[in-house]
């Protein structure tokens with residue numbers, strides 16, 4: 363009854379091109395199968411494209427947020443707090459940045475030290491007081507007692523041993539250095555101690 367030149371005619375021609383059934387009818391099964399596999403495939407592709415777009419937008423916004431936070435810190439917070447009388451509120455952030463700048467090596471003996479508990483970029487979205495650097499110390503090149511400030515230029519990454527040598531009168535740093543040596547020794551699987559026998563100091567080793 364309908365016009366044979368409309369979309370229904372193209373469907374009919376498709377049906378005619380498809381294999382015929384047992385009774386000679388056009389292959390409806392083939393048509394249904396092709397539409398059934400084509401539509402879900404397009405939906406999956408659309409979902410993937412949409413997901414990629416959302417992820418890209420999210421990453422761009424996140425990167426911008428980090429760049430703005432870094433710029434704000436460098437232009438306002440860092441100069442403002444560098445002359446704090448005690449340790450500044452962003453001291454932990456400064457320590458983490460010093461570690462990154464030094465590529466995780468003591469700037470005196472070049473030994474690898476410390477680790478960060480976050481990715482380099484994450485520093486800017488974490489609170490400035492959050493403790494991020496472990497296993498390394500940060501030293502004021504010009505000591506605080508001699509008027510040195512907390513600016514990044516006056517800070518250097520330093521290991522326990524070198525730090526104790528920089529502050530020979532600091533008992534806490536000496537103890538930290540000794541504890542660090544003992545820990546490193548244990549990690550190697552042996553611990554060295556001293557024992558006095560007959561007035562002669564001997565080195566003694568025992569395995570763990």
Ligand SMILES: [Zn+2]
Pocket residue numbers: 468469470471472473520521522523524525
């Ligand atoms: Zn060192």
Ligand SMILES: [Zn+2]
Pocket residue numbers: 500501502525528529
């Ligand atoms: Zn120091």
